[in-house]
Structure formats: C-alpha cells, structure tokens
Amino acid sequence: MSAVATPKMYIPRDTTALSLGADKVAEAISHYAEDNTLPLHITRNGSRGLYWLEPMIEVATEQGRVAYGPVTVDDVESLMDGGCWSGNSDHPLYLGLTEEIEYLKNQQRLTFSRVGVIDPLSLDEYCANGGFDGLHNALGLSAQAIVTTVADSGLRGRGGAAFPAGIKWQTVLNTQAEQKYIVCNADEGDSGTYADRMLMESDPFTLIEGMTIAGLAVGANKGYIYLREEYRLADEVLQQALAIAEANQYLGDNIRGSGKSFHLEVRLGAGAYICGEETALLESLEGKRGMVRAKPPLPAITGLFGKPTVINNVISLATVPIILARGAEHYKTIGVGRSLGTLPFQLAGNIQRPGLVELAFGPGLSTLLNDFGGGTRSGRPIKAVQVGGPLGAYLPESQWQTPLDYEAFAGINAVLGHGGVVVFDESVDMGEQARFSMEFCAIESCGKCTPCRIGSTRGVEVIDKIRNGDEKENNIELLTDLCDTMINGSLCAMGGMTPFPVMSALQHFPNDFTVQEEV
Ligand SMILES: Cc1cc2nc3c(=O)[nH]c(=O)nc-3n(C[C@H](O)[C@H](O)[C@H](O)COP(=O)(O)O)c2cc1C
Ligand code: SF4
Numbered sequence: 001m002s003a004v005a006t007p008k009m010y011i012p013r014d015t016t017a018l019s020l021g022a023d024k025v026a027e028a029i030s031h032y033a034e035d036n037t038l039p040l041h042i043t044r045n046g047s048r049g050l051y052w053l054e055p056m057i058e059v060a061t062e063q064g065r066v067a068y069g070p071v072t073v074d075d076v077e078s079l080m081d082g083g084c085w086s087g088n089s090d091h092p093l094y095l096g097l098t099e100e101i102e103y104l105k106n107q108q109r110l111t112f113s114r115v116g117v118i119d120p121l122s123l124d125e126y127c128a129n130g131g132f133d134g135l136h137n138a139l140g141l142s143a144q145a146i147v148t149t150v151a152d153s154g155l156r157g158r159g160g161a162a163f164p165a166g167i168k169w170q171t172v173l174n175t176q177a178e179q180k181y182i183v184c185n186a187d188e189g190d191s192g193t194y195a196d197r198m199l200m201e202s203d204p205f206t207l208i209e210g211m212t213i214a215g216l217a218v219g220a221n222k223g224y225i226y227l228r229e230e231y232r233l234a235d236e237v238l239q240q241a242l243a244i245a246e247a248n249q250y251l252g253d254n255i256r257g258s259g260k261s262f263h264l265e266v267r268l269g270a271g272a273y274i275c276g277e278e279t280a281l282l283e284s285l286e287g288k289r290g291m292v293r294a295k296p297p298l299p300a301i302t303g304l305f306g307k308p309t310v311i312n313n314v315i316s317l318a319t320v321p322i323i324l325a326r327g328a329e330h331y332k333t334i335g336v337g338r339s340l341g342t343l344p345f346q347l348a349g350n351i352q353r354p355g356l357v358e359l360a361f362g363p364g365l366s367t368l369l370n371d372f373g374g375g376t377r378s379g380r381p382i383k384a385v386q387v388g389g390p391l392g393a394y395l396p397e398s399q400w401q402t403p404l405d406y407e408a409f410a411g412i413n414a415v416l417g418h419g420g421v422v423v424f425d426e427s428v429d430m431g432e433q434a435r436f437s438m439e440f441c442a443i444e445s446c447g448k449c450t451p452c453r454i455g456s457t458r459g460v461e462v463i464d465k466i467r468n469g470d471e472k473e474n475n476i477e478l479l480t481d482l483c484d485t486m487i488n489g490s491l492c493a494m495g496g497m498t499p500f501p502v503m504s505a506l507q508h509f510p511n512d513f514t515v516q517e518e519v
Contacts, residue, residue, distance in 0.1 A: 046202020159313030190389030388417025452495025
C-alpha cells in the first residue's frame with residue numbers, strides 16, 4: 001500500500017487503551033519519529049471498542065485506515081522500522097484495513113459511528129462526519145415537531161427500563177413551568193458496562209448535541225450531566241468539549257444565532273449504585289442523600305428542584321442527533337418489533353474478545369457470545385451469561401438463542417437493560433453468584449422500603465441455609481416467597497429485580513445449591 005502525503009497515525013486515548021499502555025506507546029512512537037526526523041502527525045482518537053486489540057494503532061493510507069494491535073512499547077521499533085505508517089502488511093501485528101476487521105465490519109454503528117474515528121475534541125472533524133446536522137435540523141423545527149420525530153422513531157431509553165423517550169419528552173413539553181431541566185444519567189453502574197464512558201470520552205459533542213436538542217424540544221434551557229465520579233477522563237474530555245461548544249455557539253446563549261439558549265454542566269456522583277436510579281439521582285443532584293422518591297409524581301412533572309425534567313441515559317440522548325439528522329422513518333427501519341434502532345452491547349467477563357458491539361436489535365444472544373466474543377477467555381465452555389447488569393437474570397445455554405429484543409427478553413424474565421453482557425465459564429458456582437446478587441442488594445439498597453432493605457439481608461441468610469443443606473426444601477420455598485414479596489412490594493427496581501438473578505440461578509443451576517462435598 002502506498003502512503004498518503006503526510007503520514008498520519010491514530011493512537012487511542014480512551015480509559016481502556018490507556019490502562020493497557022497506550023500513552024507509553026504514543027510516547028515511544030513520538031520519540032522514534034523525533035530521533036529519525038520522520039514527520040508524523042499523531043491524533044489521539046477514542047477507541048474503536050475492539051478492546052482485546054488495545055492499544056490498537058491505526059495509520060491513514062490511500063485505501064483507508066490500517067490497524068496494528070495489540071501494540072506494546074516493545075513492538076514500536078519493529079513497527080516503525082518496518083514503515084508501518086505506510087500500511088506495511090508484513091508486521092505480525094498487522095490487522096488489515098480497520099473497517100474490514102470482522103468484529104467491526106459486522107456491526108451497525110449508528111450512535112457510535114464517530115467513536116474511535118475522530119479526534120474527540122476536534123469540532124471540525126465532528127462536523128465533517130455529520131456532527132451537528134441533527135441540531136441544525138432541530139433549530140428549524142417547532143418544539144412539538146422535534147418531540148414527534150423522537151416519538152415516531154420508536155427510541156426507547158437505553159439506561160435500563162426501555163421507556164419510550166418520546167412519551168417522556170411529550171409529558172415535559174406539555175407541563176407548563178418557567179424552568180425545566182434536561183438531566184443526563186451518566187452514572188453507568190451496571191456490571192460489565194462501559195458504553196456511556198466510551199461515548200463521552202470518544203465523541204463528547206454527540207451527547208452535548210443530543211441534550212441541546214432535548215432542551216429545544218421541551219423548552220428547557222439548563223442541563224446537567226450526572227457523571228459517575230470514577231470517570232475522571234470522561235469528566236476532563238466533557239469539560240473541554242463544553243468549553244469548545246460554547247466558544248463556537250453550539251451551547252450557551254443564542255445557539256447558532258437562533259435566539260435559543262441551553263447551558264450545560266457536569267456534576268460528579270459519589271459512587272452509589274442506587275444513584276443511577278433516576279429519582280435517587282435527582283436527590284443526589286440536589287445535594288441530598290441518594291434516596292429513591294416514590295412515583296408519582298413523575299420526574300417529567302416534578303423532577304429536579306421540583307421542576308419538569310427529562311432524565312435520559314447517555315446513549316438515549318446521544319442517539320437523538322442521528323434521528324434528527326436522518327429522520328424518524330430511517331431510524332425505525334432498523335431493529336425488530338418495538339425494539340427499534342441499535343443497542344451498543346458490551347462484552348465483558350470471561351470472554352475471548354471483549355469489546356463494544358453496536359447491533360440492530362434482533363439477532364440471538366449466541367451471535368454476540370460466539371461470532372463476536374469467540375467463547376470464553378479460559379477456553380472452558382460458557383456456563384451462564386448475565387445480560388443487563390447486576391439485576392439481570394443468569395441465562396443458561398438453552399436461552400442463548402433468544403433474540404436480542406426487549407420483548408423477547410421480557411418473555412424469559414430477563415432484561416437487555418443497558419446492554420452489559422457478562423460471561424461466566426463452567427468453573428463458576430452459580431449458588432455463590434445468587435448469594436452475591438442478594439448481598440449486592442443488601443449493600444446498595446437505599447433502605448427506604450422494607451421488602452428490599454430487610455428482604456435482601458434475610459435473603460442472603462436463606463441462601464446460605466439452602467447451600468448448607470439446612471431444611472433445604474423449606475428454605476427454597478421461603479426464598480421463593482421472599483423473592484415474590486420483593487418483586488411485588490419494592491418501591492423501585494433495585495429490590496424489585498434482584499430476585500431475577502437469584503431465582504434464575506436457582507432454577508437453571510440447582511446443582512450449585514447443594515452442599516459442597518469436601519475433597
Ligand atoms: C438501581 C438502579 C440503578 C440504575 N442505574 C442506572 C444507570 O447507572 N444509568 C442509567 O442510565 N440508568 C440507570 N437506571 C435507570 C434509571 O432509573 C432511568 O430509568 C433512566 O435514567 C432513564 O433514562 P432512559 O429512559 O434514557 O433509559 C437505574 C435504575 C435502577 C433501579
Ligand atoms: S427497592 Fe431498595 S433501593 Fe429501591 S426504594 Fe426500596 S429500599 Fe430503596
């Protein structure tokens with residue numbers, strides 16, 4: 001392959017790539033270029049989400065971007081000596097054209113179309129790749145027309161509950177108030193999930209654009225991003241992106257000369273899982289302890305500081321620009337049934353090829369596990385898969401053909417949630433996992449209602465009794481009753497869904513609830 005005029009290289013700067021040494025690789029490459037007076041333009045892009053290949057560097061060639069990975073500092077000399085900047089295919093780390101890597105090629109990247117492609121803080125690159133097209137269209141529409149577009153697209157919340165975004169927005173639009181708010185839920189507490197983080201670190205203007213459109217849609221001129229406090233890099237990138245957007249009139253007063261205004265701030269959480277629940281989040285944002293509020297009133301009517309509030313997940317809001325850019329009709333052609341568009345699945349746990357896979361709803365779970373994930377990292381058979389975070393059911397092999405759509409998953413008492421997929425191999429004790437789920441609830445419960453606060457603590461004790469063979473049948477009956485009470489009597493999904501992982505483990509892996517023989 002021949003090189004383009006100015007050698008251009010991309011080295012990711014997302015948290016995962018950094019944790020695997022991307023900064024050191026970038027440093028070594030810069031030194032090599034300096035020492036050899038090689039003119040090299042390095043862009044620190046986000047990650048493509050092929051995490052098992054990180055740090056994955058790319059070079060621009062006339063045929064497109066060529067990738068190498070996973071690159072360590074020790075590989076830099078041989079890569080550079082071999083002229084990797086021109087797309088040399090002889091190096092053992094050569095992966096070919098990035099877009100042709102099966103893992104990426106077989107995805108439908110919509111919300112993540114720019115992630116890993118552009119410099120996250122380059123407004124020019126953002127705009128050159130379709131950025132702000134949605135906002136531009138929204139500025140020419142009435143508030144009602146924007147809400148109708150989102151409603152017609154069929155977009156449902158990507159944070160967990162899959163509630164239709166259009167209905168929520170319509171409620172806020174219809175509620176009269178002098179002040180309304182847009183709140184972005186960036187608490188991302190689910191096990192094995194990182195889609196929000198990736199999006200914010202790698203394409204922050206998309207979230208800013210989505211929230212601004214939401215503000216125009218419902219008549220809110222103020223927004224907050226409630227960010228998980230561990231996401232320090234996302235915070236740094238967002239702060240810079242907010243300043244750039246404001247300096248270029250994409251945010252603040254008189255957006256692009258429209259006379260409309262929208263102001264946005266980032267607020268850090270303090271590490272409680274329950275603060276991802278929308279009403280506990282609002283309490284926390286108001287400076288109070290993260291306790292769940294009873295509903296009604298809905299946040300859409302009485303939300304932040306008692307005002308009508310749209311609260312949506314990062315991915316829900318970051319999907320809005322493409323809907324406004326391409327239209328509801330286009331978006332709703334993707335997916336199946338009432339699960340329209342795409343979901344960024346996040347493969348994690350014991351998996352050969354962890355990473356982000358954005359797919360239209362519809363294929364079976366096994367496609368993710370095998371075609372993308374390549375089975376377990378340990379090489380042992382997969383035993384169970386937990387989809388949708390710590391409140392999602394443990395799914396046995398008999399359920400891996402279930403289509404990835406909200407209704408099909410509800411049909412097997414499971415959830416897609418935020419798209420986290422955590423894989424367990426056959427060495428895992430599912431009785432221990434059930435206990436962990438109950439204990440997680442006991443630790444993370446906000447304590448407001450009895451079924452969850454007391455039920456989860458008693459639940460751990462009952463599971464221990466079952467696993468010790470202490471009146472096993474009676475205690476299984478007791479656990480079933482307790483779970484029933486938690487499902488039907490809890491104020492929020494924390495207590496209301498913990499029974500799903502617990503009971504699915506008991507139902508599908510009963511042998512893991514027997515007394516362990518001493519070897
Ligand atoms: C215990 C608990 C934790 C939650 N954690 C999150 C979270 O980390 N991020 C998120 O977006 N939604 C989370 N949710 C869902 C939110 O309550 C809410 O449904 C969501 O913010 C609405 O946005 P969406 O409609 O765009 O999904 C959680 C819910 C519960 C019950
Ligand atoms: S279910 Fe648990 S977390 Fe939710 S309100 Fe009740 S005590 Fe709080």
